[in-house]
Amino acid sequence: MALVTSPLGTIKQSIDNLNFRTWKDKNVIARRVTTSNQPNTPPQVAQKNKFAAAVAICRALLPALRVGFKSMAKSMTEANIFMSQNLKALGYNEATKQLTGLINLIVSKGSLLGVQGLQWRNANMTDLEINWTDNSNGVSGMATDRLVIAAYDQESGKSYVVTTPATRSQGTFTVAGINDIFGPASPIVCAFFVSADGRNVSDNTNVSVILL
Numbered sequence: 001m002a003l004v005t006s007p008l009g010t011i012k013q014s015i016d017n018l019n020f021r022t023w024k025d026k027n028v029i030a031r032r033v034t035t036s037n038q039p040n041t042p043p044q045v046a047q048k049n050k051f052a053a054a055v056a057i058c059r060a061l062l063p064a065l066r067v068g069f070k071s072m073a074k075s076m077t078e079a080n081i082f083m084s085q086n087l088k089a090l091g092y093n094e095a096t097k098q099l100t101g102l103i104n105l106i107v108s109k110g111s112l113l114g115v116q117g118l119q120w121r122n123a124n125m126t127d128l129e130i131n132w133t134d135n136s137n138g139v140s141g142m143a144t145d146r147l148v149i150a151a152y153d154q155e156s157g158k159s160y161v162v163t164t165p166a167t168r169s170q171g172t173f174t175v176a177g178i179n180d181i182f183g184p185a186s187p188i189v190c191a192f193f194v195s196a197d198g199r200n201v202s203d204n205t206n207v208s209v210i211l212l
Helices: 044-058 063-066 078-086 177-183
Strands: 003-007 009-012 020-021 027-031 091-093 099-100 116-122 129-132 146-153 158-167 172-175 188-194 205-208
Touching: 027 063, 027 099, 044 063, 044 091, 044 099, 063 078, 063 146, 063 158, 063 188, 078 172, 116 205, 129 188, 146 172, 146 177, 158 172
Parallel strands: none
Antiparallel strands: 003 009, 020 027, 091 099, 116 129, 129 172, 146 158, 146 188, 188 205
């Protein structure tokens, strides 16, 4: 059995139901996790399913999370930040096995001005036009800030993430061929701005889109 060093000398790693381990150069004692043969209760099953559904979104949108949570990822990973920001806020429908409240999904946190006047329209049978208001102020909203789009369809599990060349002052961007990615679907689209140097972002703004 592995040995660790403690103020009492070198002791075994596990004694009864206690674990002795080192964390951040400190000796700590924790209760050992034990397995149970008891079946999970319905609330426990629902919580596990909810967690798995949130992880699926996290994995699909990870490129966007690495931009949106970059400044926060000091002691936590972007994935952990996503889970801590969203898991309690989102609901879960056990009948459909899907998360609810995705219109409130959080994929970025920052001090830049957010995306205002976010709208969408089907430009044609394959393209999606995204529009927003130019709210540049030269301080917390620079004309050169670029738009990041993160779209996710829970039904299919398909996603689309792009840091667009479109700037805050430009006010429009067309996602070409989005129907080729999703097909007929109703994905949630999250949009936020990132500064030209990539150091800061805005909180995201979301809209539910209907693709024909």
